[in-house]
Amino acid sequence: MLLDESFRFFDYWDALEYGLYFIIIGYYALLFFYFLLMRFRTSKKMYWLFFSLLFLCLALGRFFFQVYYFFVPELKGDVSNSELILQLMLYYKLATFFSWLGIACALGILGILLFPPDITESKEEPKKILGRITLTEDLKLLFRLLFIIIPIIIGILVLFLPDAYFMDPDIHEQYNSNVDLVVITFGEWSYPVGRFILNLVLLPIFIAIIPFLFLYLAWKTFGVLRKSYLLNGVGFLIYYAGRLLQGVFEIFGWLHVRAVAPPLLILGALLLLVIANNYEQLK
Incomplete structure (x- = not known):
């Protein structure tokens, strides 16, 4: 049905945006295979596994956003509005879920860098957090797991919570949805509460955490590692910008x-x- 006719709600700028994002998806896929086969396969380091999975999740998330923004609206007139809204929300939730899995992978990378596993038998005393809590191997593992689990939980909640929490108000109005939106109100302005928490609270927090922790690591290190961390931080900052x-x-x-x-x-x-991850394999 969708591929039987030309796009009807597609202008020049839509086509340009559509093409650029598919180029990005191609680069995501290329980077996934590069870091998986050229880095992780040879080093067996979890750092590179998380880096490869990061780009896989970003590719899947962007693909579902492409369907959400460009393909599903073309079904207007061919299916009922209620069915079209169900399709839109399905792809929105899938896209958001994989985007948060990508954030989990990025935080997994940071967890390894901030709390690296001790692979040697060191006689040095374990480091302490805030001068009080001894940073044992079990505690470092716990922190690394928490870094990964929290974004995954957020993604799962988005996937299974009702559409009323996340539906775009424009979609609700455009397709005459009978869903009663659960909104948060400030004066005359209202917005779906799930979308508000997700996009205006949680996402900015994680957007700030990821690049600035890389910049913190750059400040604490020297030489090649400093350049690598710095470029990673700037890269993630530009990406989320x-x-x-x-x-x-x-x-x-x-x-x-x-x-x-x-x-x-x-x-x-x-x-x-x-560029940041081709200086050398991080130790």
């Missing part, structure tokens, strides 16, 4: 800028991440 600006430009109605600037920023961020 691109993700954030996509929504900002949409709010202001700058659709032509939204179609070009965010994907180009993301491509630049990917270039920095590749």
Whole structure:
């Protein structure tokens, strides 16, 4: 049905944005196989496994967002509005779920860097947190697991909570949905509570944590590692800036800028991440 006819709700800027993001998906896939086969396969280090899975999750998340933004709206008129809304919410939830799995992988990388496993029999006293808590191997493992588990739980909640918490108000209005949105209200402004917590509370926190922890590691280290951490931090900062600006430009109605600037920023961020992780294999 969808592929039997040309796109009906597609303009030049949509086509440009659509093409750029599919280029990004291709780079995600390429980086996934590179880090999995060229890095993890030869070193067996979990750092590289998390890095490869990061790009796999980002690729899947962006693919489902492509379906959500560009393909499902083309079903308008061919299926009922209720069925179309179900399709939109399904792909939105899948895209968001894999995006949070990507965040879990990024935090898994940081967990390994901040709390590295002791692979040698060291006679040094274990480090302490805040001068009080002894950083044993079990405690470091716990911190690494917490870094990974929290974003996964968020992703699972998004996947299974009702649509009323996450439906875009524009979709609700455009397709005359009979879903009663669960909203948070500030004066005359209201927004779905799940979408508010996800996009305006949790996501900014994690966006801040990931790049700035890399920058912290760059500040604490020297030489090649400092350059690697610094470029990783800047790369993730630019990547999430691109993700954030996509929504900002949409709010202001700058659709032509939204179609070009965010994907180009993301491509630049990917270039920095590749450069950052080709100095040497982190020890």
